[in-house]
Each structure stands twice: as C-alpha cells, then as structure tokens.
Amino acid sequence: xxxxxxxxxxxxxxxxxxxxxxxxxxxxxxxxxxxxxxxxxxxxxxxxxxxxxxxxxxxxxxxxxxxxxxxxxxxxxxxxxxxxxxxxxxxxxxxxxxxxxxxxxxxxxxxxxxxxxxxxxxxxxxxxxxxxxxxxxxxxxxxxxxxxxxxxxxxxxxxxxxxxxxxxxxxxxxxxxxxxxxxxxxxxxxxxxxxxxxxxxxxxxxxxxxxxxxxxxxxxxxxxxxxxxxxxxxxxxxxxxxxxxxxxxxxxxxxxxxxxxxxxxxxxxxxxxxxxxxxxxxxxxxxxxxxxxxxxxxxxxxxxxxxxxxxxxxxxxxxxxxxxxxxxxxxxxxxxxxxxxxxxxxxxxxxxxxxxxxxxxxxxxxxxxx
Amino acid sequence: xxxxxxxxxxxxxxxxxxxxxxxxxxxxxxxxxxxxxxxxxxxxxxxxxxxxxxxxxxxxxxxxxxxxxxxxxxxxxxxxxxxxxxxxxxxxxxxxxxxxxxxxxxxxxxxxxxxxxxxxxxxxxxxxxxxxxxxxxxxxxxxxxxxxxxxxxxxxxxxxxxxxxxxxxxxxxxxxxxxxxxxxxxxxxxxxxxxxxxxxxxxxxxxxxxxxxxxxxxxxxxxxxxxxxxxxxxxxxxxxxxxxxxxxxxxxxxxxxxxxxxxxxxxxxxxxxxxxxxxxxxxxxxxxxxxxxxxxxxxxxxxxxxxxxxxxxxxxxxxxxxxxxxxxxxxxxxxxxxxxxxxxxxxxxxxxxxxxxxxxxxxxxxxxxxxxxxxxxxxxxxxxxxxxxxxxxxxxxxxxxxxxxxxxxxxxxxxxxxxxxxxxxxxxxxxxxxxxxxxxxxxxxxxxxxxxxxxxxxxxxxxxxxxxxxxxxxxxxxxxxxxxxxxxxxxxxxxxxxxxxxxxxxxxxxxxxxxx
Ligand SMILES: Nc1ncnc2c1ncn2[C@@H]1O[C@H](COP(=O)(O)OP(=O)(O)O)[C@@H](O)[C@H]1O
Ligand SMILES: [Mg+2]
Numbered sequence: 001x002x003x004x005x006x007x008x009x010x011x012x013x014x015x016x017x018x019x020x021x022x023x024x025x026x027x028x029x030x031x032x033x034x035x036x037x038x039x040x041x042x043x044x045x046x047x048x049x050x051x052x053x054x055x056x057x058x059x060x061x062x063x064x065x066x067x068x069x070x071x072x073x074x075x076x077x078x079x080x081x082x083x084x085x086x087x088x089x090x091x092x093x094x095x096x097x098x099x100x101x102x103x104x105x106x107x108x109x110x111x112x113x114x115x116x117x118x119x120x121x122x123x124x125x126x127x128x129x130x131x132x133x134x135x136x137x138x139x140x141x142x143x144x145x146x147x148x149x150x151x152x153x154x155x156x157x158x159x160x161x162x163x164x165x166x167x168x169x170x171x172x173x174x175x176x177x178x179x180x181x182x183x184x185x186x187x188x189x190x191x192x193x194x195x196x197x198x199x200x201x202x203x204x205x206x207x208x209x210x211x212x213x214x215x216x217x218x219x220x221x222x223x224x225x226x227x228x229x230x231x232x233x234x235x236x237x238x239x240x241x242x243x244x245x246x247x248x249x250x251x252x253x254x255x256x257x258x259x260x261x262x263x264x265x266x267x268x269x270x271x272x273x274x275x276x277x278x279x280x281x282x283x284x285x286x287x288x289x290x291x292x293x294x295x296x297x298x299x300x301x302x303x304x305x306x307x308x309x310x311x312x313x314x315x316x317x318x319x320x321x322x323x324x325x326x327x328x329x330x331x332x333x334x335x336x337x338x339x340x341x342x343x344x345x346x347x348x349x350x351x352x353x354x355x356x357x358x359x360x361x362x363x364x365x366x367x368x369x370x
Numbered sequence: 371x372x373x374x375x376x377x378x379x380x381x382x383x384x385x386x387x388x389x390x391x392x393x394x395x396x397x398x399x400x401x402x403x404x405x406x407x408x409x410x411x412x413x414x415x416x417x418x419x420x421x422x423x424x425x426x427x428x429x430x431x432x433x434x435x436x437x438x439x440x441x442x443x444x445x446x447x448x449x450x451x452x453x454x455x456x457x458x459x460x461x462x463x464x465x466x467x468x469x470x471x472x473x474x475x476x477x478x479x480x481x482x483x484x485x486x487x488x489x490x491x492x493x494x495x496x497x498x499x500x501x502x503x504x505x506x507x508x509x510x511x512x513x514x515x516x517x518x519x520x521x522x523x524x525x526x527x528x529x530x531x532x533x534x535x536x537x538x539x540x541x542x543x544x545x546x547x548x549x550x551x552x553x554x555x556x557x558x559x560x561x562x563x564x565x566x567x568x569x570x571x572x573x574x575x576x577x578x579x580x581x582x583x584x585x586x587x588x589x590x591x592x593x594x595x596x597x598x599x600x601x602x603x604x605x606x607x608x609x610x611x612x613x614x615x616x617x618x619x620x621x622x623x624x625x626x627x628x629x630x631x632x633x634x635x636x637x638x639x640x641x642x643x644x645x646x647x648x649x650x651x652x653x654x655x656x657x658x659x660x661x662x663x664x665x666x667x668x669x670x671x672x673x674x675x676x677x678x679x680x681x682x683x684x685x686x687x688x689x690x691x692x693x694x695x696x697x698x699x700x701x702x703x704x705x706x707x708x709x710x711x712x713x714x715x716x717x718x719x720x721x722x723x724x725x726x727x728x729x730x731x732x733x734x735x736x737x738x739x740x741x742x743x744x745x746x747x748x749x750x751x752x753x754x755x756x757x758x759x760x761x762x763x764x765x766x767x768x769x770x771x772x773x774x775x776x777x778x779x780x781x782x783x784x785x786x787x788x789x790x791x792x793x794x795x796x797x798x799x800x801x802x803x804x805x806x807x808x809x810x811x812x813x814x815x816x817x818x819x820x821x822x823x824x825x826x827x828x829x830x831x832x833x834x835x836x837x838x839x840x841x842x843x844x845x846x847x848x849x850x851x852x853x854x855x856x857x858x859x860x861x862x863x864x865x866x867x868x869x870x871x872x873x874x875x876x877x878x879x880x881x882x883x884x885x886x
Contacts, residue, residue: 005432010391011777225750227742234735237724243683244713244721245736246704354392356432 004355012351022350026343034336041328048326052333055321056314062321064203068275069313070306071208072097072267076291077298077305078212078219079263083141085223085300086256087236092144092159093264094288095166096137100265102173103136104129104272105187105279108194109178118191125194129269137265138258140166145257149250163288171281178279187279196274208270213306215263220302222259232256264288293341312337379442381406381569382427382458382538387436389422396422398593400436404538409560409570411580411601413613414590415809416779420573421463423590424540428460429453459536461527463543469516473509474498477530494533501532505566507559521552528559539563540571545579546807550668550835557583575613575809577606577620578838589613614811622817622842625825629845630659633829634680634711634798639689640853641672641679649675651853652689657798657829662820664844664861665833668873672853673833674716677802680831681706681713693798707736712796714788716803716833718780722787725776729766730757732775733790756793764789765815781812788819798829805839817843837866851875 013019035045055062076093083090107129111117117125144162148155171185180188196207223229235242235252242249267287276283294312298304319333380403389397396419404410414420425431427438429450438447440456447453453460467476474495495511502509507525515523524544531539541560545553560570560583574580580587581601589597589612597612610618634657643649650672657663667673678684680691681703691699693709701709715721723732730753734741741753757771764785766778775783784804791799804820805813820843824830834840840847841861848858849872857878859868872878 007431221747225748226746227738227748228746230731230734230738230748233727234724237726238720240717240721241724241735243703244681244715245738246702246707248702 006353007356009352009354012348013354014351018351022347023344025350026347027340030336030339030343033339034332037332037335038328041326043326043328048322048328051325052315052318052322054318055325056316056318060200060203062317063314064200064205065317066310066314067205067209069316070309071206071212071270071274072287073291073294073309073313074209074212074306075215075267075270076264076288077295077309078215078302079260079267080292080295081223081300081302081305082219082232082263083256083260084295085236086232086253087239088145088148088253088256088260089154089156090141090144090159090257090260091156091292092141092162092166092288093260093267093291094284094286095159095163096141096261096264097268097271097284097288098166098170099140099261099268100133100137101268101272101279101283102170102178103133103265104269105173105178105190107132108190108273109188111191111194112188113191120193122193122197129194129273130266133265133269134262137261137263137268139261141257141261141264142254145254145261148257149254167284170279170283174279174281180278185281190273190277194273195277196270206270206274208274211266211270215266216302216306219263223302228255264291267291297341297344315340380404380439381441383439383442384423384427385437385439387423387426387438388434389419389426389431390434391422395593397426397433397436400590400593400595402427402588402595403598404569404571405586406537406569407564407567408585409564409572409583411584411587412571412573412590413575413577413580413587413609415575415613415811416781418590418613419593420590421542424460424542424571424573427453428458428540430460454534454536457535457537458540459531459534459538460540461524461531461542461544463546465523465527467515467523467526469514471515472511473513473515473518473526473529474511476515476526477511477533481534498529498533501529505529505532505559505562519552521548521555524548524552524556525559536568538569538571540573542573543575544572545574545576550837553579577609577810580609581606591615610810613809618810618814620810622821624821624843627660627825627845629661630827632656633659633694634800634831635692636680637690637692639676639679639691640687641675641684642687643672643675643684646685648687649853650679650684653850653853653855655831655848655855655858657831659797659829660824660827661845662824662830662832662843664840664847665831665850666837666840666847666869666873667833667835667850669835671850673802673835673850675853676850677713677715677800677831677833680800681711704736707794710795710797712791712794712799714784714791714799714801714804716806718783718787719776723775723783725774728772728774729761729778729786730754730771732786733757733760733771735790737790737794760786760789760793763793764819779812781808781815784808784812784816788816792819792823796828798831799823800831800833802833803835804832805834805836837869840869841866849873849878 031049038045038048056066057063076097079093109115111120111125144155144159147153147158174187175185178187180186199205199207223233231247231252234245234247235249239249271283272279294308295305297308315333315337319330322328322333323330382404384400384402387397387400400423402423412420422431426433429447429452437444439445445456447456474491477498478489478494498511507529509522509525509529515526544556548556564570572583584601586598586600587609588595589609591613606620610620636653636655638652638654639650640652641650653676655663665673675684679686682701683703686699690697693711698706698709719725733756734753741749743749754771761769761771766782766785775786778786804816820830832843844861846858846860847864847869849856849869851873856872859878
C-alpha cells in the first residue's frame with residue numbers, strides 16, 4: 001500500500017512557479033536528448049551548448065543577429081495572438097508577410113530617384129510605409145475573415161491556400177512589374193533613406209526590434225486593457241457567451257482578421273527594410289509558421305511571445321555558429337529546437353496531474369509540479 | 371456509530387478514512403457502511419467530500435490512512451482493478467462511455483480475457499440481452515452510444531457494472547442529468563437490483579429523492595460524517611439541517627401581491643432549435659410587473675428556445691416579442707439588455723459565464739460598455755469596485771474578484787450570474803433552470819432573491835423543470851410541451867397532478883391560453 005500514485009487534479013495548476021518549472025523541465029529534457037545526439041560526433045555537449053549560447057546571446061554581434069531574426073517572429077506571433085484568441089483559426093500569416101513585404105517594397109520604390117517620394121526623410125517615410133503595408137495585409141487576411149464572419153465555415157483551408165497565392169504573387173511581381181533591370185528576378189535595391197536604421201555600431205540590430213516591442217505593448221493594451229480587447233477575448237473563449245453578452249461575434253472576428261493581417265504584414269516590412277532592402281522570391285522562409293509556434297510557446301500572451309521569439313531566434317543564430325565552430329551539423333540543433341517545441345507544448349498535460357504518496361502512513365501528500 | 375446488527379452486518383465498510391488534498395481535508399476520519407440489499411444515500415453539499423470518498427472505495431484515489439472492509443475482512447484495495455475484483459462498481463457523474471462505440475463494445479471494454487486476442491462480441495451481446503431482460507434495463511446491444519438519450523446511456527453504465535458482476539453499485543449524482551420520467555425509471559431499476567441482493571450507494575443532494583428511494587442515509591459535511599440514519603425515521607427538514615449545519619427553509623415565503631401592468635408579451639412566437647427543427651410553436655404569454663410566471667415542462671420541450679427567442683438569440687420564424695408595448699423582436703441582444711430585459715441562461719458554465727476569466731471580468735459580461743472610458747480602455751478601479759459590491763451583496767465565495775469563474779462552485783457561479791443581472795436593475799428577468807444542480811443553501815439564496823425582485827415590481831419569467839420550484843415561486847404556471855403552451859393556471863388553484871398531466875402533453879381542460 002506504500003508508494004506513489006499519480007492522481008488527476010481537479011483543476012490544472014496555474015501558479016507561475018509550477019509553469020516555469022514545467023517549461024524548464026521540457027527544455028532540459030530536449031537539451032539532454034540533443035546532447036546524446038552529439039556523442040557520435042565526439043563533441044562535448046556542454047561545450048557545444050556553451051558555444052551556441054555564446055553565439056546567440058552573449059556576443060554583441062550575435063545578439064544583434066538574434067534580434068534581427070526575432071523582430072518578424074514577434075510580429076507574426078502577435079498576429080497569431082490576435083487571431084487565435086478571438087477564435088479565428090487563421091494560418092495565412094506567411095501570405096500576409098509576403099503581401100506586407102511587397103507593399104513595403106512598392107512604397108520604398110516611390111523614393112527611388114525620379115519617383116514622387118525621392119529624398120523623403122525617413123521619419124516621414126516610416127508612418128507611410130507602415131500604413132500602406134498594414135492596410136494591404138489587413139485586406140489580404142480580411143478576405144478570409146469576411147467569409148468566415150459572413151458565412152461561417154472553416155478558415156483553416158482557405159487561409160492556407162491564400163499563402164500559395166501570395167507566394168506566386170511575389171514571384172510575379174519580381175519577374176514583372178517590380179523587376180529591376182538585370183538578370184535576376186528581384187526588385188531594384190531600395191534607396192538608403194528608406195532603410196530601417198541600425199541601432200548600434202558593430203551590430204546588425206535595426207529599428208525593427210523596437211517596432212516589434214512597441215507593437216507588443218500596443219497589442220497588450222488592446223487585448224487586455226481595452227473594451228474591444230475584452231470583446232475579442234470573450235468571442236474567442238466562447239461565441240455563445242459572447243452573443244449572450246451582446247457582443248457581435250461576426251464583426252469581432254472580422255476585426256481580429258484585420259489585426260492579424262496588419263501585424264503579419266509588418267513582419268514582411270521589417271525584413272525588407274531592415275535586412276533584404278529589395279524584394280526577392282522566397283524571402284518568407286516559413287517565418288509565418290514559426291511565428292505561430294512562437295506565439296504558442298508564449299501561451300498566446302504578448303510578453304511570453306517576445307521571450308519565446310528571442311530565445312528561438314537565438315537558438316537559430318547559435319546553431320549556425322555551432323556548426324562552424326564545433327563541426328556539429330546544425331540539424332542537431334534543429335532537432336533540439338523541435339524537441340523543445342514539442343515538449344513545451346506537450347508538457348501542458350503535466351499540469352493536470354499530481355504525484356501523491358499513498359498508503360496508510362500518516363504523511364501529507366507531496367506536492368510536485370510535474 | 372455502532373453497527374445495527376438487527377439488519378445484518380455491513381457488506382462493505384470504510385473505517386477512519388482520511389484523504390487530504392492540498393489545502394483541504396476532503397475526508398476526515400470517515401466511517402461508512404453499506405449492507406447487502408440496501409439502497410444507501412450519501413448526502414452532502416457540494417464539496418462535502420462525497421465523490422472523494424466513493425472514489426477511494428472504487429480505488430481511484432489513494433487514501434492517506436484508513437481501512438476498507440469487505441464482509442468484515444480488511445482488504446487490500448489500491449486500484450480500480452482491486453475494487454472490481456471485490457465486486458465494487460461506480461458510475462461517475464460524467465459517463466465514461468466511448469461515444470462512437472456500440473453498447474456491447476462499451477460494456478466489454480476493459481475486461482481482458484488474458485488468453486485470447488479476440489473478443490466474442492456475439493456472445494457478449496447475448497449475455498447483455500439476458501442481463502437487460504433480467505433487470506428491466508432495456509437496451510439494444512448494437513446501438514451506437516452517442517445516438518442514445520442520456521437515460522439509456524445510464525442504463526448502459528449500469529449494465530456495464532452488472533456484466534462485471536458488481537455487488538455494490540455506486541452512483542454519483544445519477545439524477546442530475548435525467549428528466550423526471552427517467553429518474554422514476556432509474557428508481558424502479560435500483561429497487562429491483564436491491565431486492566436481488568445488490569447493495570447500492572446513491573450520491574445526491576436532492577432531499578426528495580432520498581426520501582423516495584433510500585433505506586438509510588449517511589450525511590457528510592466538510593469532509594466529516596455528521597450523521598447516519600434510517601430514512602424512515604427521519605424527515606427532510608432534519609436531513610437538510612444536518613447537511614447544511616443550520617436550519618434551512620425549504621419553503622419560500624411569499625406574500626400575495628397584486629400584479630401590475632403587462633410588461634413582457636409574447637405573441638405567437640415560433641422558433642427553431644440549433645439543428646433547424648421547429649422547437650417553439652406559436653407561444654403566447656404575458657408577464658406582468660410584480661409577477662413570477664412559471665413555465666413548467668420536461669427538459670427539451672422548447673424551454674431554451676423560448677428564452678433564446680425572447681432575447682433574439684434563437685432563430686425566430688414568426689410572432690412578436692413586446693416589451694412595455696414596444697416591438698423588440700428583432701432588436702439585438704445588447705439592445706434587449708439596454709431596455710432592461712435581463713436573462714439568466716440555463717447553461718451557467720458555457721453561456722452565462724466564461725470559466726477562463728476571473729470573477730471581475732464575468733461580472734461585467736453584457737454591460738462591459740459601461741465600464742469603458744471614452745478612449746475605449748477598461749476602467750479597472752470601477753470594475754473592481756463593482757465586482758466587490760457584487761461579491762458582498764450576494765455572498766459569493768471565495769471573496770476574490772481575481773478568482774477564475776470556472777473554479778467557482780455551481781451555487782457561487784449562479785449567485786454571480788444572477789447577481790450581475792439583478793445589479794443592472796432590469797425591469798424584467800428571464801431565468802432558466804435557476805437552481806439546477808445547486809445545493810440547498812444556494813437554492814435558498816436564489817429563491818429569496820427572485821421573490822425580492824418580484825416584490826420590487828420586476829416581471830419574472832421563470833423556466834424550470836423542477837415542479838417544487840415552480841410551485842414555491844410562481845404566481846401563475848404555464849406548461850410547455852413540445853414547444854406549445856398547454857395551458858396557464860394560477861398556482862393557488864393548481865395541483866401537482868394536473869400540472870404533471872399537462873407536462874405529459876394533455877391539454878388543460880379549461881385551456882384559455884390567455885393570461886388571467
Ligand atoms: N483531485 C482533487 N484535487 C484537489 N482537490 C480536490 C480533488 N477532488 C476533490 N477535491 C476537493 O475535495 C473536497 C471534496 O470534494 P468532492 O469529494 O468532490 O465533494 P462532493 O462530491 O461532496 O461535492 C472539495 O473541497 C474539493 O475541492
Ligand atoms: Mg461530487
């Protein structure tokens with residue numbers, strides 16, 4: 001009769017301490033498995049992880065790269081939060097990102113020599129490009145949102161299909177209307193007065209990360225502190241309760257689709273104006289999907305999403321460095337990355353159980369968070 | 371509590387059971403006996419520790435200390451496997467059936483024949499038929515569970531236990547989901563099983579059911595047993611007092627009152643249910659100020675659609691809703707709220723509240739616009755004050771505005787929802803199944819509040835499947851059957867038999883249909 005037994009909890013635990021512990025446990029488990037995978041290469045896992053950490057976070061230059069990668073992830077993560085917390089199961093962020101990238105390129109091309117905006121100062125250009133790009137993204141996702149709110153139905157398939165349309169649209173644009181003179185299907189290089197300024201000397205970090213943080217603050221206020229946010233969240237939690245509370249579920253979901261598209265378009269904008277400085281085919285690289293994962297890792301909370309995005313970006317940057325320095329294939333780190341995601345998401349189940357001592361011994365149940 | 375030997379020794383006994391959960395002692399040195407062939411009720415308010423005790427007996431929870439005796443012998447019972455071997459079976463409040471499987475598949479699931487990989491469904495079905503014939507539990511072995519009504523699903527659960535040769539059947543709140551007819555049917559079966567020598571434990575907090583079905587009652591409060599009595603030697607009032615720990619009135623005191631002018635009028639209202647079938651058929655009703663109009667009826671006869679149609683939440687196919695003489699049929703639910711028409715839905719957990727949000731966010735559902743500043747931000751201090759006032763006035767426990775609504779007990783959640791609607795000072799309240807699943811203490815609060823609202827001149831439409839509630843609260847009673855109003859009678863002139871007949875579809879002899 002003595003021993004331990006696993007009991008289901010009445011309610012999942014939600015204290016921040018146990019959540020932190022569970023997350024930590026998942027990450028450690030993934031790192032351990034990754035360490036085992038490094039053995040055949042004769043590498044020292046501790047050293048390899050240290051190099052990875054150093055490259056992604058501990059050097060000024062590396063951390064700059066991390067922030068560059070994090071900015072679009074945060075934008076897409078915020079877009080996911082707005083859509084999903086309203087119950088709009090949108091998956092078309094990759095498409096919105098591309099539309100935003102194309103819109104930003106087009107706007108910046110108006111500042112090329114001879115065009116209307118030639119020589120425009122950056123502080124005037126920035127609000128213009130934000131407006132154009134967010135609007136285009138919002139319209140793009142709004143198409144799906146409109147059909148959802150008007151006719152119901154499933155937005156998963158339509159939003160995925162729209163991604164392909166956006167990919168081909170960019171291919172079309174760079175091979176035709178926006179194509180620069182030359183052999184490659186790319187747009188002209190954008191004028192330097194439209195580039196996002198670098199933040200520090202010796203680092204690639206650009207204004208995009210600041211924009212992402214401002215966006216985070218705005219989304220946080222909107223979602224958690226405003227009336228509209230309350231209506232969005234209630235709609236997402238339970239449309240029946242929302243209708244009962246006098247909330248128009250259709251218009252709220254439409255609004256969520258606009259927000260999602262606008263934010264995801266900003267991801268494309270910061271990539272174009274901060275990194276590529278021209279429109280190229282294949283620039284999304286799945287950011288529109290990784291951003292969803294980042295949002296989920298952050299438990300659909302804006303602050304959590306920022307943390308998850310920076311950690312994820314740092315791992316990616318570090319993986320490249322590790323490959324160069326330790327001679328380990330980056331695929332090991334990609335496996336670790338995927339395992340972290342898998343474990344963190346799956347570890348949610350641990351919140352529903354507790355381990356307790358059973359048997360007639362006069363002991364109080366032991367509280368464990370896992 | 372000494373064993374009463376005249377009735378034979380207990381077949382199953384729990385001795386000094388202690389079970390602690392973090393923060394609560396769910397069972398505090400509990401003794402409990404069930405005899406062969408008896409129906410034993412386990413009574414207690416929500417959270418008293420009934421389910422925990424029964425789950426210990428069924429081996430689902432480990433215990434911190436205490437013994438389990440079967441036929442006087444201390445037994446090692448540490449898992450459900452042990453419990454089943456000892457002839458113990460339990461039906462949980464939420465059924466544990468695989469909804470897409472057939473009846474027979476569900477019944478044999480989990481009974482491993484260790485030597486074989488295959489199961490003989492046909493043989494099992496035959497045995498099942500035999501069992502169901504023997505005990506008057508009619509089911510078709512090949513039916514798919516999800517297509518069966520709740521009452522039949524419950525029969526499947528019982529058969530599952532009998533198939534495993536259970537001698538002790540534990541039913542946790544078995545009637546919470548049943549219609550009165552299904553309940554009556556269940557009781558017939560339980561009596562039959564007891565007469566065949568099975569022991570039965572029925573967990574409940576409904577006093578009238580205990581009086582009707584049980585031989586003995588054990589009463590629990592705050593994790594302790596506070597009494598074990600023979601039902602025949604007790605009465606409802608005594609049981610209620612033991613359960614709650616103080617005197618409770620099971621009768622609502624209500625002064626006669628002259629109703630005022632008609633406020634809420636329904637004219638030929640028809641509506642569809644969620645599946646698009648006609649659920650409400652030309653309903654005409656008038657609720658006056660200062661009056662409670664009760665709508666009695668067996669669940670699923672159009673009650674939800676009636677409430678939904680009034681608030682324009684259901685799809686209305688015809689007729690009108692007049693509020694103070696004005697046609698409000700097609701106004702949005704928000705506009706209904708603003709006019710002063712409040713609605714307390716039957717589904718507290720999924721319509722009336724949002725379990726994932728704290729009390730203070732639930733307190734403003736439906737009136738959140740009043741708590742937003744001109745620039746669209748929520749005014750947290752104002753919301754906090756309002757939530758505090760609501761908690762204070764309606765005695766919601768715990769007194770913590772940041773507590774998640776989903777963690778509130780049913781009674782406290784209902785106080786939150788009713789309180790929220792009452793605090794907006796509406797002119798009329800539509801309230802659906804207000805005390806379903808609540809314990810006596812909470813029922814008292816809800817009833818008192820509804821009568822206070824009526825006395826304050828509000829028009830109240832009370833939709834309830836509990837006749838006791840209707841007779842206690844309503845000034846007039848309308849009976850709904852298959853979406854039609856079968857008749858309206860004054861409560862002072864109505865009898866339970868007459869209302870019962872109308873609920874079964876018989877028209878009222880002097881059916882006027884019109885109010886008064
Ligand atoms: N798995 C659990 N974890 C933590 N507390 C629990 C658990 N199950 C029940 N409790 C607590 O134990 C007490 C008794 O609960 P329960 O046995 O379900 O009461 P009842 O069935 O009489 O309503 C309550 O305070 C409840 O919150
Ligand atoms: Mg219970």
